[in-house]
Amino acid sequence: MLAPSRCALRRLVSGSLLLAMLLAVLMGSASAQTPAAFPGKTVKIIVPYPPGGAGDLIGRGLAAGLQNIWGKPVLVENQAGASGIIAVETSVRAQPDGTTLVLVSPTPTTVLPFMMDKLPYDPLKDLAPVAIIGAIPNILVVSANSPYKTFKELIAAAKAAPGALDYASSGKGQSHHMMMEYMMRATGVSLNEIPYKGGAPALMAVAAGEVKAAWVAVSTALAQIRAGQLRGLAVSTQDRFAALPDVPSVAEQGFPGFDFVFWMGIMGSAKIPPAIVRKIDADIKTVVNSESYRESLNKLGNLSRYESSEQFNRTIRDEFARNKAILAP
Numbered sequence: 001m002l003a004p005s006r007c008a009l010r011r012l013v014s015g016s017l018l019l020a021m022l023l024a025v026l027m028g029s030a031s032a033q034t035p036a037a038f039p040g041k042t043v044k045i046i047v048p049y050p051p052g053g054a055g056d057l058i059g060r061g062l063a064a065g066l067q068n069i070w071g072k073p074v075l076v077e078n079q080a081g082a083s084g085i086i087a088v089e090t091s092v093r094a095q096p097d098g099t100t101l102v103l104v105s106p107t108p109t110t111v112l113p114f115m116m117d118k119l120p121y122d123p124l125k126d127l128a129p130v131a132i133i134g135a136i137p138n139i140l141v142v143s144a145n146s147p148y149k150t151f152k153e154l155i156a157a158a159k160a161a162p163g164a165l166d167y168a169s170s171g172k173g174q175s176h177h178m179m180m181e182y183m184m185r186a187t188g189v190s191l192n193e194i195p196y197k198g199g200a201p202a203l204m205a206v207a208a209g210e211v212k213a214a215w216v217a218v219s220t221a222l223a224q225i226r227a228g229q230l231r232g233l234a235v236s237t238q239d240r241f242a243a244l245p246d247v248p249s250v251a252e253q254g255f256p257g258f259d260f261v262f263w264m265g266i267m268g269s270a271k272i273p274p275a276i277v278r279k280i281d282a283d284i285k286t287v288v289n290s291e292s293y294r295e296s297l298n299k300l301g302n303l304s305r306y307e308s309s310e311q312f313n314r315t316i317r318d319e320f321a322r323n324k325a326i327l328a329p
Contacts, residue, residue: 035279039099042073045266046102048087050080054219054300058134058264059103061296065287083173084108085119088267092121096271098280101130104267110319111173114327127267128277129316131284132307134297135261136217138179138236139247143209144228151234151253154213158189167191168202168214175262176202179215179236181326186255206230217262218243219301236260243301263305265312281309 045063049055060076067074079087088108094100109123121127140151148154158165169176177193184190194211196202199220206214207229218241224230225244232247238259240249250258266284268277285306287293294304307315 035275038276038279039070039072041099042075043070043099043101044075044077046077046079046087046090046100048079048081048084048103048105048108051078054136054217054302055103055105055264057300058297058302061293062103062133062266062284062287065290065293066283069283069286083112083171085112088123088127089120091267092126092269094269096269096273098268098272098276101266101268101280103133104265105136105175105262106178106319106323107173107175109267110316110323111178111327113320114324115173123316124320126270128270128272129309129312130266130268130277131281131288131309132263132265132305132312132315133284133288134264135303135305136175136219136264137241137261137301137303138175138215139218139221139225139241139244140179140183140213140215140233140236140250141203141206141221141225141230142213142233143207144231145209146212146231148212148233149231151248151250154233155187155189158187158191162190163192165191165213166194166211168205168211169193169195170197170199170202171195174199175217176215178262178323179260182258182260183215183250185326186250186258203230217301222301241301242298261303261305263307263315265307277309 043066045059047056047059056078063074063076079090084104084107087102088104091100091102109127112119113123142148142154148157167180169180171177176199180191180193196205199216202214203216203220203224205211207224218235221230221232222243225232232244234250234253235241235244235247237249238251240247288304288306297304
C-alpha cells in the first residue's frame with residue numbers, strides 16, 4: 001500500500017481538527033441546554049414597568065434571589081410602554097435558551113387579545129408560563145371628602161343613576177379598568193370610565209374629587225389612605241388585607257365569590273426546552289417561598305404567591321376564557 005503524501009496527511013489532520021472543533025461546539029451547546037448547566041451566562045428579566053414601581057420591585061426581588069441560587073448575574077431590564085407588549089415581544093424573539101425572561105401581568109396576556117385587532121405574539125402559543133411569583137391586591141377608593149362611606153352606598157348611588165358616576169382608570173385593559181369591569185359585572189351597576197395617563201394621575205383625580213372612585217393597587221394607595229386623603233371602601237381579595245384590616249372585602253359586603261388579584265408571573269419563549277423551564281420554575285419556587293421575599297412584598301402592599309408552570313398555564317387559560325366573556329365583542 002502506498003503511504004499518504006504530506007499534503008494528504010495535512011488535509012486529514014486539518015479535517016480531523018475541524019471535526020473535533022465542531023463536535024466541541026455542539027457538545028457545549030447541548031450542555032448549556034441541560035438543567036445542571038443552566039444558566040451558563042447572565043440571565044435577563046425584562047420588566048414592562050418603569051423603575052421604582054410595584055412591578056419593578058417585585059421583579060428585582062426575584063432577580064436578587066435567583067442570582068444567589070445560580071451564582072450568575074440576573075439583570076433587570078426595564079422596557080416600559082405599550083401595556084407590556086414591547087417587553088413580551090422582546091422575550092418571544094430572544095434566543096430560546098432560558099436566559100431572557102419577562103415579567104408579565106394579565107394585561108398583555110389575557111386582556112389585550114380581546115381589545116386589539118392583532119398582537120405581535122400569540123399568548124397561548126408563543127409564550128411558556130414559567131411561574132407566578134406574586135399578586136397585587138386592589139382596593140376601591142374614593143376621596144376622603146366623598147359622601148360614600150361604604151361600598152354599598154357607592155353601589156346604591158350607581159344603581160340610582162346608571163352611567164352618571166365617573167371612575168378613573170389608567171387606560172383600557174389595565175388593572176384599574178378590569179377591576180371596575182369585574183365589579184360592575186358582579187353588582188349590575190354601570191359607571192363611566194375616565195382614562196388618565198397612569199395610575200398616579202388617576203389616584204390624584206380621585207383624591208381631588210374629579211371622579212367618584214377608582215380601583216387601584218393597595219400598594220399604590222396605601223400612603224394616601226394612611227394620610228387621610230383617600231378612603232378605602234373595599235378590597236378585592238376574599239379576605240381582608242393585613243395592611244388595611246379595617247377595610248372589608250367586596251365578598252363580605254354581599255357579593256360572595258368576588259376575589260380578584262392581579263398576578264405577576266415569569267414567562268419566556270415557548271421554544272425554551274421544557275427541562276430548562278422546569279429548572280427555572282423550581283428555583284423560582286425556592287425564592288418565592290423564602291421569608292425574605294415574602295416580607296419584601298408585604299412591605300410594598302403586595303402578596304407573595306407561587307404557582308408552578310403547570311398551574312400558571314391553567315390560570316392563563318381560565319382567565320382567557322373569563323375575559324373573553326367580558327371583553328369580546
